[in-house]
Amino acid sequence: MTESFGSAAIGEAIDAASGTALCAYITAGYPSLDGFADILTAVAGTADVVEIGVPFTDPMADGLTIQRASRVALENGVTLEWIFEVLGDMAPSLKAPHLLMGYYNPFLAFGLDRLGVAMTETTTSGLIIPDLPIDESGPLLETLQPRGLALVQLVTPTTPEDRLIRLTSAGGGFVYAVTTTGVTGGDAALPTQTLAYLDRVGSAASLPVLAGFGVRSRDQVETLSGHVDGVVVGSALIEAIDRGEDPGVFLEELRPAAVSA
Amino acid sequence: MTMTKNSLLAELIEGAPPSDGRFGPYGGRFVPETLMAVLQRLERKSIELLADSGFKAELKAEQRDFIGRPTALSPAPGLGERWGAEVYLKREDLCHTGAHKINNALGQALIAKRLGVSRIVAETGAGQHGVATAAAAARVGLPCTVYMGVIDARRQKPNLERMKLLGAKVILVETGDQTLRSAIDEAMRDWVSDPDGTYYLLGSVVGPHPYPWMVREFQSVIGHEARNQMIARGGGLPDVAVACVGGGSNAIGLFRGFVGDPEVELLGIEAGGRGGDGDPHSATLGKGSPGVLHGAMTPLLQDAHGQIEDTHSIAPGLDYPGVGPEHALLRDLGRARYESVTDDDALDALHECSSAEGILPALESSHALAGAKRWAASHPGARIVVGLSGRGDKDIQLLTGEVPHD
Ligand SMILES: Cc1ncc(COP(=O)(O)O)c(C=O)c1O
Numbered sequence: 001m002t003e004s005f006g007s008a009a010i011g012e013a014i015d016a017a018s019g020t021a022l023c024a025y026i027t028a029g030y031p032s033l034d035g036f037a038d039i040l041t042a043v044a045g046t047a048d049v050v051e052i053g054v055p056f057t058d059p060m061a062d063g064l065t066i067q068r069a070s071r072v073a074l075e076n077g078v079t080l081e082w083i084f085e086v087l088g089d090m091a092p093s094l095k096a097p098h099l100l101m102g103y104y105n106p107f108l109a110f111g112l113d114r115l116g117v118a119m120t121e122t123t124t125s126g127l128i129i130p131d132l133p134i135d136e137s138g139p140l141l142e143t144l145q146p147r148g149l150a151l152v153q154l155v156t157p158t159t160p161e162d163r164l165i166r167l168t169s170a171g172g173g174f175v176y177a178v179t180t181t182g183v184t185g186g187d188a189a190l191p192t193q194t195l196a197y198l199d200r201v202g203s204a205a206s207l208p209v210l211a212g213f214g215v216r217s218r219d220q221v222e223t224l225s226g227h228v229d230g231v232v233v234g235s236a237l238i239e240a241i242d243r244g245e246d247p248g249v250f251l252e253e254l255r256p257a258a259v260s261a
Numbered sequence: 262m263t264m265t266k267n268s269l270l271a272e273l274i275e276g277a278p279p280s281d282g283r284f285g286p287y288g289g290r291f292v293p294e295t296l297m298a299v300l301q302r303l304e305r306k307s308i309e310l311l312a313d314s315g316f317k318a319e320l321k322a323e324q325r326d327f328i329g330r331p332t333a334l335s336p337a338p339g340l341g342e343r344w345g346a347e348v349y350l351k352r353e354d355l356c357h358t359g360a361h362k363i364n365n366a367l368g369q370a371l372i373a374k375r376l377g378v379s380r381i382v383a384e385t386g387a388g389q390h391g392v393a394t395a396a397a398a399a400r401v402g403l404p405c406t407v408y409m410g411v412i413d414a415r416r417q418k419p420n421l422e423r424m425k426l427l428g429a430k431v432i433l434v435e436t437g438d439q440t441l442r443s444a445i446d447e448a449m450r451d452w453v454s455d456p457d458g459t460y461y462l463l464g465s466v467v468g469p470h471p472y473p474w475m476v477r478e479f480q481s482v483i484g485h486e487a488r489n490q491m492i493a494r495g496g497g498l499p500d501v502a503v504a505c506v507g508g509g510s511n512a513i514g515l516f517r518g519f520v521g522d523p524e525v526e527l528l529g530i531e532a533g534g535r536g537g538d539g540d541p542h543s544a545t546l547g548k549g550s551p552g553v554l555h556g557a558m559t560p561l562l563q564d565a566h567g568q569i570e571d572t573h574s575i576a577p578g579l580d581y582p583g584v585g586p587e588h589a590l591l592r593d594l595g596r597a598r599y600e601s602v603t604d605d606d607a608l609d610a611l612h613e614c615s616s617a618e619g620i621l622p623a624l625e626s627s628h629a630l631a632g633a634k635r636w637a638a639s640h641p642g643a644r645i646v647v648g649l650s651g652r653g654d655k656d657i658q659l660l661t662g663e664v665p666h667d
Binding site for chain 2: 056057058059060061063064067074079080081103104105106107109110130131132133135136152153155156157158159160163169178181182183184
């Protein structure tokens with residue numbers, strides 16, 4: 001049972017993880033409306049934090065896998081209303097806190113105040129919005145912060161130092177450190193300069209740091225584990241679901257050996 | 262409230278780069294964090310260069326020597342007689358590469374060069390911006406990649422071939438709606454992958470700040486020339502300036518010449534598609550609602566859930582669900598009005614202009630002609646300037662039925 005939710009609950013879940021925290025992304029209503037509940041349950045049973053993707057017609061920061069999943073979800077009729085309905089039923093039994101991840105426009109269309117209310121009702125801890133930089137997020141923060149909900153900030157290798165300091169203390173929940181320039185779905189190479197950048201994020205941040213974009217193997221998780229508090233896995237998980245694999249098992253196998261044994 | 266309205270309009274007329282990237286409630290910079298630093302750098306650089314006398318002199322020389330500016334302002338007595346008006350056409354179809362798009366492409370290519378990037382990417386709908394970018398990139402000596410939806414590539418094949426001849430690498434986009442909107446999505450994905458080495462040469466007054474302002478600055482040469490040319494002909498300012506609106510760059514360029522003349526009406530014409538109830542169209546200012554797409558807060562064609570709707574226009578350059586934020590503010594302030602005309606109206610206007618004037622206009626520009634004709638019907642004897650944004654050679658296969666409309 002998730003007893004608490006919000007910014008603090010996310011941080012606690014990451015701290016409580018055995019070793020490197022696993023944050024798993026799945027697109028809502030993918031591959032089908034009916035099948036989603038089982039996938040969500042399985043993922044929340046293994047992951048430390050769950051990101052539920054809100055599909056959008058123009059996912060400009062996403063690679064082909066999540067583009068396709070978003071399109072299928074939209075064809076299935078997924079809306080934010082539907083997502084909150086499902087979460088209203090399921091959230092009390094989910095074993096990990098959850099956030100919503102998606103582009104700004106569907107949230108705007110839903111209505112920002114109504115969004116804060118629906119998130120609280122469904123114990124949704126926060127949002128990740130890749131096309132909403134901190135500079136434009138004033139109106140949304142006004143509805144999230146009084147409710148203790150997170151607006152997770154993304155930082156990237158191109159983020160200048162002064163901005164990095166600002167972003168790593170803003171928004172709440174965790175800091176989402178994007179491993180590379182580019183879109184989701186690649187295969188992050190993680191050269192030493194990337195690890196040095198992640199170390200820089202870590203020393204600037206008071207919040208936990210999760211690395212994401214292109215994380216798809218246990219080797220990568222092992223490499224990252226000394227540098228960040230956790231990882232985000234998205235496209236690779238969706239591809240595992242496409243192959244018919246059990247998402248819980250797939251995630252478990254990503255955890256470094258010493259911990260999963 | 263009226264005070265704010267007046268001061269917003271005064272600010273708009275003055276035309277300084279908006280310090281917060283906003284046109285009233287519209288505009289802004291809604292992009293992934295990866296692009297923030299590069300947009301801030303572009304903002305600084307473009308403001309600096311557009312005020313720099315050396316850059317301005319180079320731009321002016323290139324406008325003359327490469328684009329062929331100033332373009333003519335042609336009296337159109339054949340249309341005038343039919344419409345019962347005095348009609349002038351601002352001939353952007355005479356620009357090198359055949360449309361106004363080169364005004365912007367060349368300007369930005371000169372900026373890209375000074376930024377020291379290693380390549381240029383662009384999107385294109387009608388292919389005019391793609392051709393213009395390919396030409397401008399070649400002119401400044403940078404390699405160039407253009408994203409084009411497969412539907413548009415089929416509809417505008419001559420431009421596809423021209424881009425390749427001009428040395429551009431063309432990538433056909435099969436995701437999303439396979440037209441201009443998906444081409445922008447793909448170009449942005451490319452840009453996000455290498456923001457420091459790649460310059461994104463956006464083709465209209467859309468996207469994150471500083472693009473709407475910067476592109477407008479490069480296109481305002483249309484309106485400034487037109488105003489001077491009208492005055493030089495004698496008879497003074499026009500009663501109305503009419504232009505088609507896709508993203509809105511040729512319209513804002515024409516409007517900039519007259520925005521400070523309250524006696525000149527500004528009329529933008531959007532694409533009404535087939536015109537039936539419930540048919541898809543691209544009349545964003547007429548029927549859209551504010552939202553965020555491609556980096557800006559602006560009117561969009563979207564459903565109740567904030568999903569972007571599929572659009573339709575026979576004119577690929579107008580087939581887009583968003584619009585420039587400055588137009589939205591001009592509309593809200595009552596300084597400009599926006600109407601739409603149908604595919605069929607535009608086709609009729611294309612044929613009328615071709616036979617009456619010996620000028621084959623682009624399907625996009627034909628929307629402006631159809632809108633101007635309708636306006637003339639209720640303003641007998643008025644003086645009208647129409648922005649003829651481009652030439653129609655690219656549309657021949659659409660016109661002969663050799664390729665389907667969508
Ligand atoms: C000839 C022509 N006119 C107009 C447009 C529409 O663009 P904008 O509204 O930015 O002028 C295009 C776009 O491709 C075009 O090719």
